[in-house]
Amino acid sequence: MENLFRKLKENRDSGRYPCHMPGHKRRACGDLTEELCGLDITETDGFDNLHQPQEILLSLQQEAARLYGAEESFFLVNGSTAGILAAVSASLERGRRILMARNCHRSAYHAAYLRGLDITYLYPAMLSEFDIFDAVTPRQVEEALEQDPEIGAVLLVSPTYEGRISDVASIAEIVHAKGIPLIVDEAHGAHLGFGSGLPGNSCAAGADLVIHSVHKTLPSLTQTALLHVNGERTDREKLRRFLRIYQTSSPSYLLMASIGNVLRFLETDGERAFGIFTQLYAEMMDRLKGCGHLKILPWERGNGSAGSRQDIGKLLISVKETGWTGRKLYDLLLQQYALQPEMAGESYVLAMFTVNDSPEGYRRMTQALLEIDKDPQLETMGREYAGRKEILDFSEKPTSRIPLAKAWDMAGELVELSRSVGRDAGEFVNLYPPGVPVLVPGERITENMYIRIRSWLDSGLTVQGVERKAGNIYIRVIT
Ligand SMILES: Cc1ncc(COP(=O)(O)O)c(C=O)c1O
Missing domain, CATH: 3.90.100.10 (Orn/Lys/Arg decarboxylase, C-terminal domain)
Incomplete structure (x- = not known):
């Protein structure tokens, strides 16, 4: 596999003076160090062109397609946001109707706005124990499509932000029976398919368009993502057109080198790294079964091949039964244990673990939660959330x-x-x-x-x- 990082270093050390953008000219300025600037270029001689790739970027995108089992893959430097905008825009003519999970990210709504689409929502069931949406089911998709023959494409999110995984293979069959494309926002699932015993990704399940934020669940720089396309239901020229519209004309090569780096990591070290990840995560989840007051959204290794499943890596800690708010637990983890969670919901905290976490991260989180769980305050500190949950x-x-x-x-x-x-x-x-x-x-x-x-x-x-x-x-x- 070609190495874009190496090429960037060679360019930095080549002695060629940069009479071109970016304006930092690979030199330090204020807090911007030479180390950072040295590798930061956009399109220049020998570095191909993201919007018309023929050399190294084409080759890396082909590697991405091979690794993810897609027919074609595109690098995204503006996150899954750009991929979702392009996928939805290319799938539906202006003014058509989209069937869309209500728990889609804002970018899906933005695409509907830009293309003047009518929206029919799929409301996933609530997992009321944890106050989160569950995954969309095949039955829901089938019923919605039966009710409205005008629907021109289906968009769902799997895994959800909290880690619920849909039975995408069954949904793809249902959607394709109507002759329309299935788009899966798999922003939180760029790691799917890489660990043994873990669920596969949505390309393997038959989705037409799949979007991965490699920056979310794999070791890659923020904003890096991939869009994969399969089958004949997508007009690829239109897809490229929308990618040109929604992505910058000056893509960061640092970001694209980071995608290349993660692809190489998956190919050369993925199996070993995912083995360790699965083991560390499983151990943490096992130990946290010892919590009596805090409630952890359960995860089981290889938990079923169909229906809702829970993704590896998410740690959702519900405080619903304790009377605390999610914010209180979030602040405690941050201030007393120096653990920065991903988010606080009203009645829970969400933390994320990936293949690049250190054993220390698991150890500290496990110890903190077991200690907090024993805190007598947990039962006596007032009923901040409990009072409100009845009316919500x-x-x-x-x-x-x-x-x-x-x-x-x-x-x-x-x-x-x-x-x-x-x-x-x-x-x-x-x-x-x-x-x-x-x-x-x-x-x-x-x-x-x-x-x-x-x-x-x-x-x-x-x-x-x-x-x-x-x-x-x-x-x-x-x-
Ligand atoms: C489900 C989902 N889809 C898409 C996105 C957008 O991804 P990105 O930040 O890579 O643009 C997010 C961001 O949080 C998300 O949670």
Whole structure:
């Protein structure tokens, strides 16, 4: 496999003076060190072109396709976001209808907005014990497609942010029986298919378009991702066109070298590394079965070949039964144990482990949680979450009077959150991370939705789509 990093180092050491971009000219400036700048180039002689690859980038993309079992793969330097935008845009003509899981990332909604798509939502069941969405099931997809023959493509997210994996093979059969493409946002599953006894990826399961954030679950730089395409249902020229539209014309070679590096890692060291990963993760999950108050979303090695499965690497710790909020556990882990979790939800904390974690990370997290679990405060510190959970209806399906594509362009005004009930949302509202909207422009703001957003804010969670001004919270509504 060609080595883009090595080529970048050779370029740095070649003695060729850079009379070209980037403007740092491979020299230090302020906090930007020569070490960082030395390898940072964009397209120049001998380095191919991302939007018309013929040399090293073509060869590396072919290696990606081979490793992931795809017919064709594309490097993404703007994350899975760019891949989702391009996949959805290429799959549907303007104004068509998409069947889409409600727990899709914002980029899927943005694609629907840009292409003027109508959306039919698939609402996965709630795993109410943990307050998270489960995976979309084949039956749900089948029913939705039976009800609406106008649907032109299906988009689902698997694994979900919290690690729920769909039976993509069965879903692909159902979707293909209708002659339409299946897009799988597998942003959190770039590692799937690489460990023995772990589920395979969605290319193997028959999906037409699969998007992987290699930066999320593999050792690669932030923003690096892959888009894979299979079969005849995707117009590849159109896909390339949209990739040109959504990706920069000056791609970072550092990012692309990082993708190449991870491909080489998977090929040369993947089996050994995934063996260790599986062992360390399994040991941690086993030891955490000793928790009496904190509840861990269970994971079993090779847990079933169909239906919902839980992905390796996610550690979801529910505090629902303790009376604490997710934020409280998050802060405790951060401040007292110097462990930085991935996110805090209202009643849980999510941490992530990958093939590149050190044994120390598992040891520290395990010890911290076992210690916290014994903390007498856990039972006596008040009922922060318990009081609220009774009134929060997580299963609410918002109603929309105005399609997103129209609603987001309509005139709006900021109103105080408490006065927004009964109005139509003018902006997305979501927790960040993960960026899954609870409110989409055009959807009616209900009392329950208001309570839910208020509750997130009171719990100290990061809510996007609301504005704070002079101690009040405002939300944009359509006028
Ligand atoms: C399910 C899902 N899809 C897509 C994305 C976007 O990925 P990226 O950050 O690589 O653009 C995210 C980001 O968190 C995500 O959680």
